[in-house]
Amino acid sequence: MFDPADPDIPEIKRLRAEGASIREIVRQLQAQGRGRGELFISEVIKSMAVSEKGASFSDKKRDIAPRLPDPAPEAGGPKLPEPCHAEYKAVEVNEPGVWGVISDIHIPYHDKRTIEKFVEECQEKRVSGILLNGDILDCYQLSDFLREPGAPQMKEEILKGREFLAWLRGKFPKARIIYKEGNHDDRLKRYLARRAPEIYELEDIWLPNLLRINDLGAEWVGDKRVIMLGKLPVIHGHEYSGGGGVMPARWFYLRTGGSVLGGHFHQPSYYPFRTIRDEEVGCWSTGCACFLSPAYRPLNQWAHGWAMVEIHQGGGYRVHPRRLLKSGQVA
Numbered sequence: 001m002f003d004p005a006d007p008d009i010p011e012i013k014r015l016r017a018e019g020a021s022i023r024e025i026v027r028q029l030q031a032q033g034r035g036r037g038e039l040f041i042s043e044v045i046k047s048m049a050v051s052e053k054g055a056s057f058s059d060k061k062r063d064i065a066p067r068l069p070d071p072a073p074e075a076g077g078p079k080l081p082e083p084c085h086a087e088y089k090a091v092e093v094n095e096p097g098v099w100g101v102i103s104d105i106h107i108p109y110h111d112k113r114t115i116e117k118f119v120e121e122c123q124e125k126r127v128s129g130i131l132l133n134g135d136i137l138d139c140y141q142l143s144d145f146l147r148e149p150g151a152p153q154m155k156e157e158i159l160k161g162r163e164f165l166a167w168l169r170g171k172f173p174k175a176r177i178i179y180k181e182g183n184h185d186d187r188l189k190r191y192l193a194r195r196a197p198e199i200y201e202l203e204d205i206w207l208p209n210l211l212r213i214n215d216l217g218a219e220w221v222g223d224k225r226v227i228m229l230g231k232l233p234v235i236h237g238h239e240y241s242g243g244g245g246v247m248p249a250r251w252f253y254l255r256t257g258g259s260v261l262g263g264h265f266h267q268p269s270y271y272p273f274r275t276i277r278d279e280e281v282g283c284w285s286t287g288c289a290c291f292l293s294p295a296y297r298p299l300n301q302w303a304h305g306w307a308m309v310e311i312h313q314g315g316g317y318r319v320h321p322r323r324l325l326k327s328g329q330v331a
Contacts, residue, residue: 008034012044090226090233091178091219096313097128099229102306103236103263104288106138106184108152108160114289114304114324119171121322121330125308129175130168131227133263133286134182134236137161137207142187148295154188161211169216177218179208180227182264183238229261230311232319237264237285247271248285259283261309261319266290266302268323284319 008029015025022041029036071077093099100122105115122130141147141154169177188207192200203209208220221227227234233256237248244264245251249271252260259281266288273281287305304324311317323331 008036009044012036012041016045086223088223088225090228091221092228093129093176093178093311094228094230094315095128096311098125099129099131099309099311100125100127100306101131101133101229101234101261101286101309102289103133103182103286104135104266104290105132105164106135106288106290107164108157109138109140109291109294110164111289111291111304113328114306117324117328117330118289118306118322119168121308122175123171127172127175127308128311130172130177131229131234132177132179133227133234134180134238135184135264136164136179136182137185137211138290139184139187142191145296158210165211165213165216165218169218177216178227179211179213179218179220180234180236181207181220181222181224182236186222186238229309230315230317231259232309232311232317233258233260235260235262237262244285249283252285253281253283256283261286261307263288266292266300268303268305268321270321282319284321286321287323 011029011032011034012025015028020028022038022045025041026036026038069077100118102115102118137157139154139157140151141157165177165179185207188205188210189200192205199205208214208222213220224236224239226239235252235256237244237252240255242251242255244267247269248262248265248267249269251265252262253271253273261284263286265285267285268287269285271283273283275281284307286307287303289304289306292300292302292304306322308320308322309317310320325331
């Protein structure tokens with residue numbers, strides 16, 4: 001770098017304006033008794049180019065007084081704009097009762113025995129509601145991963161999804177049914193946003209409408225919103241990024257810092273924790289209700305299962321995790 005006030009700079013600028021090369025400028029400065037090298041001359045010439053675009057060698061202080069808009073804010077001028085955001089609000093279930101929670105059915109790759117056992121227990125417990133906790137459909141053909149030729153098309157998935165929901169409503173005509181969107185269910189919206197943004201806003205082709213959720217008196221919960229069963233937060237699991245680790249329940253705790261019930265990882269687990277304030281925390285991950293050995297991951301630690309959640313007066317709760325063994329017994 002150089003000092004902009006260097007007395008040699010005006011001479012260098014004059015010679016450069018006359019078309020002299022860097023070597024010629026060095027030679028003429030040396031003839032005048034000024035020992036300037038080519039590197040110094042190059043830096044000056046670069047700064048001249050910047051100066052021509054609006055910079056200046058002058059160290060004169062710039063006028064930093066703010067320029068106020070016309071009219072002034074108090075006279076109706078510019079105002080702080082309104083933010084653009086969607087509301088994020090948890091769905092709350094406060095009424096006492098028993099809820100059946102099942103996730104990761106992945107229709108049409110579902111396991112009928114698991115679903116039937118789940119429904120049997122829900123009927124025995126006379127549940128107040130059913131929470132379909134994400135990934136009820138697989139949306140295989142909309143996946144970003146490699147898709148096998150001959151796999152079921154999206155139309156078939158939708159038809160089987162409708163059939164499943166109608167069957168479930170027939171089993172529980174008075175129960176509250178909540179369908180929470182999982183990462184597989186969200187594949188349709190992501191596909192439209194990336195590949196067909198022109199029709200993204202056509203709500204008729206959104207998954208809850210294709211499944212006719214409203215016609216069945218069920219509720220759709222999207223936007224990765226939390227569902228509160230009493231004081232127990234329930235998530236699918238894709239709300240946080242990551243692979244779940246060895247124990248998904250502990251993984252849930254490390255991200256939420258509190259009690260939570262989730263699915264997503266197809267692996268039942270339980271992680272109790274006592275905080276420094278002597279607060280008791282419990283985190284649960286449920287098993288799945290889908291085929292356990294898919295082609296893309298035939299070897300895994302998945303297991304069939306679900307959870308029953310008792311909601312007490314005042315929001316207290318009790319979680320009863322279930323695992324369906326190969327023998328058909330419920331553990």
